[in-house]
Amino acid sequence: xxxxxxxxxxxxxxxxxxxxxxxxxxxxxQRSLFAHDADSVLSVGIAIESQARALSTCRRRRxxxxxxxxxxxxxxxxxxxxxxxxxxxxxxxxxIEALIDEVNHLVHRMRRTSSHNHTLLTRVVEVHQETLAHxxxxxxxxTYSPGGRVSVASSQASSTLRVAG
Numbered sequence: 001x002x003x004x005x006x007x008x009x010x011x012x013x014x015x016x017x018x019x020x021x022x023x024x025x026x027x028x029x030q031r032s033l034f035a036h037d038a039d040s041v042l043s044v045g046i047a048i049e050s051q052a053r054a055l056s057t058c059r060r061r062r063x064x065x066x067x068x069x070x071x072x073x074x075x076x077x078x079x080x081x082x083x084x085x086x087x088x089x090x091x092x093x094x095x096i097e098a099l100i101d102e103v104n105h106l107v108h109r110m111r112r113t114s115s116h117n118h119t120l121l122t123r124v125v126e127v128h129q130e131t132l133a134h135x136x137x138x139x140x141x142x143t144y145s146p147g148g149r150v151s152v153a154s155s156q157a158s159s160t161l162r163v164a165g
Contacts, residue, residue: 003089004065004068004069004072004088005088005089005092005096006092007065007069008062008065008066008069008081008088008096009092009095009096009099011058011061011062011065011066012062012096012099012100012103013099014058014061014062015055015058015059015062015103016099016102016103016106018051018054018055018058018059019055019103019106019107019110020106021051021054021055022048022051022052022055022110023106023109023110023113025044025047025048025051026048026110026113026114026117027113028040028044029041029044029045029048029117030113030116030117030120032044033117033120033121033124041121066079066081066084067079069084069087070084073087075087081096081100082097082100085097
């Protein structure tokens, strides 16, 4: 039977693998955006959603293992893993600390890359809308929400669909 720290290390490794996979997909999405490959951007977006679900499941499992470990050591279930290091064998602490640090590092890289991709995707949509508005200026109306967000609506969408068949 595995010790608690071995289960924790195993769950952290699994979480690292999922974060790494998600980061790889975000980087692939960036390459697709820069290559102007719309089909690839779409398929990678679907893969990102799937990977994010797998990561969420993996993270939840790790949190359950850590909560169980905390309760076994008479600590609150919501204790951080770092605060529980004193209950882990002294020889295993450096491993657990390194895994925690690596997970945190990947979380930050993933957030930064995700944010960058979101900005790129937003800009692509804006450019697309601007191009369409230049091609058919009377077909689109810009409105602003109470929060100041711009919304572009097509005023001739139904007639365009009728003409197209």
